[in-house]
Amino acid sequence: MSQQNTELEGIGKLRSGSLFMILAVLLAAIGILVIISAGMLGGMFSAASGNVSGVIASGIGLLVGIAIVILIGAIIGLIGILRIRSGFGILKSLGRDVGIGEIGTTLYLVGLIIIIIGALLTIVLIGFPILILGEIIALIGGILIGIGFYKVGEIYNEGLVKIGGILIVIPIDLINFVGFILAYVGLGKVRPLPTVAQQPLVPQVYQVGQGTIRNNGYAYITLYSSTPASIISAKIEGANIMSSAINPTVLQIGNNEVTIFFGNVQSLAPNTTYIITLTINIGGNIINISTTAVYQP
Template sequence: MSQQNTELEGIGKLRGGSLFMILSVLLAAIGILVIISAGVLGGMFSAASGNVGGAIAAGIGLLAGIAIVILIGAIIGLVGILRIRSGFSILKSLGRDVGIGETGTTLYLVGLIIIIIGALLTFVLIGVPILILGEIIALIGGILIGIGFYRVGELYNEGLVKIGGILIIIPIDILNFVGFILAYVGLGRVRPLPTPTQQPSVPQVYQVGQGTIRNNGYAYVTLYSSTPATIISAKIEGANIMSSAINPTVLQIGNNEVTIFFGNVQSLAPNTTYIITLTINIGGNIINISTAVVYQP
């Protein structure tokens, strides 16, 4: 699978997880609203009809149905968190700076487990602090998840995802609900980042420092080569003096101390800088490079 396809998979996981979170919050809200409404209407009906037993039975049946709805919402939310965790993990593996979101999902899941344990132990005093601890851990996890979504929006330059991440950070259910909606819509617009292409390295040869040339006809230059290369010839520009010997002719990778013999250089002016043009063979490519030397008799 190519990197772009993998990146699309990660983005898709985040988007799918956001949809599950939207449904989870929606089902939980519907359950709570129905419970409140049922309590009010049930009380009014009991007061009007005097049939207390029937109202209680109806209320119990209604609560059982709503509990199932809330349970389904919780399961959907759990699936959503797991998908969001998978999305952050995929993007993190591609070098995207969203690891904080993956950490957030881990804390959120740990918090949920502790909350469930605390809820089961509420009939004894120890259950309450466990429940509170789970709520705190889940709260921190939710904040980190929101930061993760914000970073995704920042990374892919998608404003809706950034705003959604900010709303997810705020521990208010209605804002989280809107935040996941914005994240879902924004993630649908996200496209993978361009994959950097590996440019072939260009062989280089260049002078290090400044060279000198003496009245005995010898010039000394330091050349850096990024790859093995061969010096074919050398010429002093302006004086039109060609080299008669070069040592070494084969350049190794790194710095090379090169000595060039030109013979009679009495026509050169003392303390003057001259350009020596070197003709070099690099991997079958013939290039010319210029080196600067000072004539010091």
């Protein structure tokens, strides 16, 4: 699969995950409103008839009903957050700076699992503290997810996704709901970033400054190397004088102060610039480079 297809897959998972989050919030909101309305009507009827046990039963039924709706919403939200987590993970693997969103989904998942456990335990009235703990963890995760969506909007220059991310950060269900809607719409407009072909780096060795040759037969040259390399030999062009010793023979990455011994250089003209040809081995490739040095007796 090409990088662009992989990137499209990551964006698509973020978008479908946002849709599940929209459905989760919508279902929870509608369900809770319906249950509260039904509970209030049932309580009023029981109170009007003087049935105290009916009022208590109505209250317990209301709490259990809310817990069931929260449970269903949490399951749908779990599916959505898993898709969002996968989307962040794919984009992160491509080098996109969305790791904070992936961390947020981890916290959110932990929170949702705790919420589901708490919702199941409300039947015996010990699950509400667990519900609260799950909500707090999910809240922190939601904030980080919102930041992750904002970063996606920044990376792909999509304003709706950035605004959606900001709204997702705000811990109010209605605002989160709008935030995921904006993120969903914005992600539909996002396109993968253009890929830049990576050109292989060509190893380089070149002279820094100008060298000198002394009457004692030594030449001093500074060489820059982009990769480790070996100097095989050196020759002063025109005078046809070959080197008899070179130190160091192995070039390290960066600048290297190289000393070359040519022996008898009395045939050279003072204050004249000469070309010194170096034969160098770079990764098995033999190349010649030209350097310059002034004969200063």
